[in-house]
Amino acid sequence: MIKVATTGYPRIGPKRELKKALELFWKNKISESELEKTAKELRKQNWQIQKTNGVDLISSNDFSFYDQVLDTICLLGAIPKRYKWNEEKVSLKTYFAMARGSQNKELDVPALEMTKWFDTNYHYLVPEFSADQTFRLSSNKPFDEFNEAKSLGYITKPIILGPLTFLLLGKSDTQGFKTLNLLDKILPIYKEVIGKLSDLGAEWIQIDEPILVKDLDEEVISRIKPTLNELKKASKNSKILITTYFESLDKKIHEKLSTSDVDAIHLDLVRGAENKNYIQNENKILSLGIIDGRNIWKSDLNSKIKFLQQSAKSENEIIISTSCSLLYCPYDLDLEKKVPEEIKRWLSFSKQKLNELNLIKTFINEGDKNIKKELEQNKLDILDRQNSKLIHDSSVKKRLKTIDSSITKRKSSYSQRSKIQQDIFKLPKFPTTTIGSFPQTQDVRQARAKFKRGELDSESYKNFLKDKTIDVIKKQEEIDIDVVVHGEFERNDMVEYFGEHLKGFTFSSSGWVQSYGSRCVKPPIIYGDISRSKAMTVYWSKFAQEQTKKIVKGMLTGPITILQWS
Known part of the structure; x- marks a missing residue:
């Protein structure tokens, strides 16, 4: 049997409700309770959308007021000293001071550094660590949101940013100090979080470790399996899913994952083409990211179904999902009013991608008896895009055929060009x-x-x-x-x-x-x-x-x- 999971869902709201509420809050035009009310409604909508579209493992703790890495900083109590945190539960005041900086009599500090999240256009706030760094559980966010979903009838799969990714994406304020050296200090807090989620009734817990797709040195690689085993020890009755995305896993790193004690591994099969080589002989539960979580085009469902039939063992428990979180994809194509209809039929936003996964699941588990119409329409839409005159411009194709290596060769050297340019422009030695x-x-x-x-x-x-x-x-x-x-x-x-x-x-x-x-x-x-x-x-x-x-x-x-x- 195949199940559908989300690896993360957009949080800004179908009409950017979170953006609008945040900016009103920052201007002191709404209260903290009003901001929380908007957030609660958005989470409720997200869980309902996932349920309605056939998702079996619905995500929680993928919502954030600003950034999931900042949420992890707060969860683990890794607050830099300049923010004058009182070491109690992290308040929104401290949270937004780290996110945006604070300029008032009580606290005059800049925000944390921001940089790109891997090769996406999303940006995260960079954790800061010191050699004497301490950690403590300082936020109830994952527990509160799990209970919130549970009260609405959803047993969700909480998502936590993993310890290796969290430490390796951070920076040290001590020259020569490796952030990985803090792993033994941080693991007890992670185990406490996992244990609490298990006690609350989480059947699955997703640990995101996208750093594992990067080129890692031997010291890091040697810590992967022991770290995952420690996390699994704390999980009690919960299953642990380790999620990787954006690239293929190196064979050596995959071997560490595969021989660890965790229950399941998520593989990005869109940007991680080599990951398909790990499917046949994997004994763990696999979460296969077969639908692109980073673009807005419909998937060829018939080819995805064929791939699963050929690649996955029928006796194995398989989860299918998007390649990565849908954070990078718009909300809902049903709201779209501007894109021309001929192009719109080729598109698939976050909500539609859930439906694509559900159609694949239905076919594999039950056959095509009840979804023939949907699969046929998908086939027609894929063919329409491939053959559309909108896509193919003969004049562009003709010009492309004229391109050869000669276009990379300049007719004169830089020294010749720079002299001519200087004679014309007469700029000073250091122009402004x-x-x-x-x-x-x-x-x-x-x-x-x-x-x-x-x-x-x-x-x-x-x-x-x-x-x-x-x-x-x-x-x-x-x-x-x-x-x-x-x-x-x-x-x-x-x-x-x-x-x-x-x-x-x-x-x-x-x-x-x-x-x-x-x-x-x-x-x-x-x-x-x-x-x-x-x-x-x-x-x-x-x-x-x-x-x-x-x-x-x-x-x-x-x-x-x-x-x-x-």
């Missing part, structure tokens, strides 16, 4: 400039919103942007910047602006994903061959250059960034 855009101030955002709503005509909006551009150039001239920029006031976003001027892009109304905290982004959707029919930046660069005798720098978002942020 800025990175690019100037702040999108409230008046800019308001004018853009009015223009989009039709309350400001095109000519008036353009004149407003011209005035802003002239003003910012004058400011740079006043402080004698050598190479000025035009401010980019006409651009709504460094990626979306270019996508709007390129064929092969479309944009959604509801495709929001969390970048960090309350910061949500709506990435453009690349659906086909990309080309441009007219200039994208010349008008504003030319206008800016006409306003000054100084050099105006042209600003372009690079192709790799556009691809990664779409």
Whole structure:
């Protein structure tokens, strides 16, 4: 029998309810209890959506007010001393001071460092450790949310960030000190957490260890199996699922997982293509991440079913899931109003991905008797995307055929080019400039919103942007910047602006994903061959250059960034 599990679900809300509530709370416009009420309603919705869409192992503790790593910092009492924590249960005041910084008479401190979560566009807060670091259970969050779900009739699978990932993604404030040296100190707290969850009735506990897919040194590898065995010892009647994602596991690391005492291993079969080699001979329960948790395209369900039939042993207990948490995927395609219908039929957001998993489970467990229509429609949608004229642009394909190695060869050397450039530009030895855009101030955002709503005509909006551009150039001239920029006031976003001027892009109304905290982004959707029919930046660069005798720098978002942020 196959079961369906979620490895994590989006938390911002279908209409960004969490973002809106957080920002009202930070402005002191709603109380802590009102913020908690919004959070509770979002968790309830998430559990209900998972249940309705056939999920057997529903997740809890994947909700966060800001970041799951910050939640773990609070859970383990790893609060840096500058936040003046009183060593009781971590309050929201301390929590948000670490997330956003605090500037008041009581506490004047910066936020924790933030950086990218592996190769995603999500950002996490970096734990800070000292050589004399201590840990203690300092938050009831996973227990409270498990009980909250239980009171609604859901026995959930709590998700905890694992000790190896937590320590290795952190940084030490002591030169030469390895954060891994804190493993023996931190394990008792993890065991306490696991034991409490088991006592509350958790049948499964998910421990996320994505760090295991990275290149690890022998010292770390040697600690994997003993660490997992210690976690399993604390689990009592609960089963332990170790979750890895984003890449393939190295054979040596897989062997440590496979011979440990844990009950199940999650493998990313989308970005970890080599992980399929571990399926046939694995004696543990496998959680197979067969649906992509990081994109918005429908899966070919017939090919996924065929893969499972060929790869998984029928006598083994198998769990199927998304490749990773759905944190990186928008909420619900049913809310989408902007994407053209022909493209929309190719898409699958978080809620729809749960349904895809349920259809696969139903076919494997019961056959296709009751889902023939859904599988046939999926097949038609996949074929439609493959053959659509929207995707295939003959002129682009023709140009691609002309590309060869000659495009990588310059006609002159750098030394020749730099001399010509210096003769033309006559810049000082150390010229000054800025990175690019100037702040999108409230008046800019308001004018853009009015223009989009039709309350400001095109000519008036353009004149407003011209005035802003002239003003910012004058400011740079006043402080004698050598190479000025035009401010980019006409651009709504460094990626979306270019996508709007390129064929092969479309944009959604509801495709929001969390970048960090309350910061949500709506990435453009690349659906086909990309080309441009007219200039994208010349008008504003030319206008800016006409306003000054100084050099105006042209600003372009690079192709790799556009691809990664779409």
